[in-house]
Amino acid sequence: MHYMLQFYENPEERGKHKDPAKVEAYFASWNAFIGTLAQSGAMVSGNGLLPPNTATTLRVTNGTPQVVDGPFADNTEMLGGYVILDVADLDAALDWAAKAPCVTAGSVEIRPVLPPPGV
């Protein structure tokens, strides 16, 4: 099954991007995690994302487009990246999720990818 793992980070974790004392260790942990994932053959694709303040949200209400500066929802935990995995079942996806650096500094949401029609 294909799953999307969405990596959410709390404000403190996101702050590490801009903290010279922490940024190196931060990216090292993600590189190690993604590297292991890619080597295992379970990873289909994935990306990290620029911080939420770079987000733009579009909504069309009654035919009027509304462009808003910022992310869709103003949560404390924000989406920082995602991967698509091809694994046997939820437990295998959970095992990978448990290894993500943000799992202790935010959360990982696991969603099955919608199968193509007819399956």
Added chain:
Amino acid sequence: MDEARRDTTAQARLAARESYGKLLAILAARTRDVAAAEDALADAFAAALAQWPEDGVPSNPVGWLLTVARRSAGHAAARRQTAERSLAMVQMLEDERNDTASDGFGDDRLKLMFTCTHPAIAADAQAPLMLQTVLGLDATRIAASFLVAPASMGQRLVRAKRRIRDAGIAFAIPEAEDIPVRLSAVLSAIYAAYGTAWDDVAGADPRLAGLAYEAIWLARLTVQLAPEQPEALGLLAMMLHCEARRAARRGPDGNFIPLRDQDVSLWSRDMMAEAEAALRAAARVSQPGRFQTEAAIQSLHAQSRTTGERLHGPLAQLYDVLAGFAPTTGVLVARAVALAENGEANVALSQLDAITGAETYQPWWASRARILWLCGQEAAAREAASRAAALSSDPGIRRFLLAGGYRDGP
């Protein structure tokens, strides 16, 4: 219906009961589609009830049911899907047949229990789902057992099954290192089923009849499938000790009879012996836990009543151990009473007062009545007893409390 026919029907029912969980687990293992597997199984049982009385019971009834259910699942898949997909389904069924031919039914029911209690399934759906999939109980009956409206229980079960399929929850025994944690969810679900039955002390609610038996059946099955797990043995021992006293818990007039006044000759010796054997087997593993401690408490109660020995000290100690494993409101309340019975009523009262969020918890008020009485606070005890009575839906318990049942010591 003649005798032979009745006999065949009975055999079909027996095969259904004994093999339901195994068959469902096998059918759903690959597709993870519990609802589709249930439909296929229902078709197979209907076919058995129609054919066996005519043609006789097949030599391998379970194999027969599996073959018919698979055919039915295949047909349903063919109706739903394209030719290509049905081919895949046929292939899958073939693989499955080879699998099950090689290792028999194995631990399929245990797999099913682990699936039903996967942490990704809502906690309030786990025990009902297990009763439905492993034992084949229908949603209406389960709803009654958990005192929930049939429609909402039906919804809860449908949602849980959809989740198994869509979220991709595996039909598998967890990795060895995960088993203790995951098994505890299985045991908790069985305990929840038994607890629901036990709350109906009277056996007055016909909707709960048999649920205790089903829970014990599941515990026996778990012990059979995971014999080296001491907590599974502990749970079984605890439930058997409680169940052994069922006939003695009520007077002919429906009055509540507390443990200390029960007619010991009405207790089931067989169940008590089985409980003690299970507890001894658990103790040999030397890994104490919550359910073993609860079983040990019930064992002490039984010993105290049958020998007349006063065991208040050891009971209070065991409750301390239990509170270490499982500091739930129910356990903390029971521990306070055990302490009060052991001569420390004032300490027990402050322990009871320290439990928060128990204002509408009936056992808290009933225990308070007993502890206040032991503290010599007669009027306050009477008031607590009437609060407890007001919170009880059971007329026998209300009568017991209002008549001052909290005054007589064990």
